[in-house]
Amino acid sequence: MSANKGADMGLGIRATVAALLIALFYGLLGAVTWFGVATVHRAFTDPAYLGKDRVVVGLFGTVFVVPAVQVAIAAVKRRAPAYAGVELSPDAQPELWRFIETLAGACEVPAPTRIVVTAQVSAAAQSSAALFGTLRRERTVYLGLPLLAVLDTAQIAAVVCHELGHHAGGDSRLTALTYRSGDMLLAATIRRGKLRMLSLTQGLFQAFAGVYFSMTFALRRRQELAADRLAARVAGSEATATALEALPLITATYAVFAQSNRTRTSAGEPLDPAADLAGYRDFFESATLAAPDGPVRRRLFDSHPPMAERVAAVHGIGSPPTVSIPSGQAIDLLRMWAEVAAATAQVTRSARSR
Incomplete structure (x- = not known):
């Protein structure tokens, strides 16, 4: 059985549910828009409406047309998130490229x-x-330097496989549809400024939004677990579980390190935390993270399952790695990593100052 099929992504069921919800949303939007346009048309063509009555009925119909305009604007404005960083060429970083290409295969x-x-x-x-x-069109893998600084190669392989897993079996296409439709649904439910008069249509769309997001967030949680399973089967259960367990500590410690770092260069100038990977690794290894009091339970609108649930599921797979992963620290996959980190810090500073 292939890794994709073995991962049991359940794409058919998820795609069917998502497609039905999306079709219902656009059907609802179409019905509301049709009612609004028909009402406005009748207000200005039906001789029964004159003077003030014509204006009132026309404004009433407009209330139902505006959500369609909001949705159209949201569709145009929707863009994939951009991450400031340094692009690495295959010639400059052949080991890293081979590593990720092997995992993709x-x-x-x-x-x-x-x-x-x-x-x-x-x-x-x-x-x-x-x-x-x-x-x-273009396929990009983004790697955070804080992860490379503290994880080993097996753990970073698990992280990369998890992210690639979202593109297995068409998951990224399904995700694009649900995210874009979610943006459009939010545009039809959020009131801004003078559009507060749209409470009639908002109540209708908000009721639908509750159903839509509860279902699509459940699908996203299943996608996360499926991506974890694929990572475990490719990079190994142990590496995947330990990488998942490390993520909350990496997130917490890097936030503190970025705010409190006082490292300086040999010339005495302040060193950007993003460039001080060795310092961050020492800081990480000396840190501990308190365990939460009691079990963390799923909530209806969580996009990810609780970490303990994910780790337990990965341990239950008990799979060794199915690809050859070089030993060592993940940062050693980068040639001249100190220079790459310094360049990334500079790009990040420039992006923040815009």
């Missing part, structure tokens, strides 16, 4: 066309696309 997804390192405490695999995510 094991996950049965197309190899990336770009690899970018960032100062974020995260990783991501992103496809730029057209037609609501159905046509892929």
Whole structure:
């Protein structure tokens, strides 16, 4: 059984549910818009409406047309999130490229066309696309330097496989549809400024939004667990579980380190925390994270399952790695990593100052 099929992504069921919800949303939007347009048309063509009555009925119909305008604006404005960072070429970083291309092959997804390192405490695999995510163009893997600084190669392999797993079996297309439709639904429910008079239509869309987001967030949680399973089967259960367990501590410690770091260069100048990877690694290794009091339970609108649930599920798989992963620290996959970190820090500073 292939890694994709073995991961049991359940794409057919998820796609069917998402497609029904999206179709219902656009059907609801179409019905509301049709009612509004028909009301406005009748106000100005029906001789029964004259003077003040014509204006009142016309404004009433407009109330039902405005949500369609809001949704159209949201559709145009929707963009994939951009991460400030440094793009690494295959010639400059051949080891890292081979490493990620091998993982992509094991996950049965197309190899990336770009690899970018960032100062974020995260990783991501992103496809730029057209037609609501159905046509892929550029495929980018983003790697956060804080992760590379403290994880080993097996753990970073698990992180990368998890992100690539969201592109296995068409998951990214499904995600693009649900995210974009969610943006449009929010545009039809959020009141801003003079649009407060739209409470009639908002009540209708807000009721639908509760159902839509409860269902799509449940789908996203299943996608996260499926991506974890794929990572465990490719990079190994142990590496995946320990990487998941480390993520909350990395997030917490890097936030503190970025605010309190006082390291200086040999010339005595302040060193940007994003460039001081060795200092951050020492800080991380000396830190501890208090365990939460009692079990953390799922909530209706959580996009991810509780971390303890994810770790337990990965341990239950008990899979060894199915690809050859070089030993050592993840940061050693980067040539001249100190220079790359300094360049990333500078790009991050420039992006923040805009």
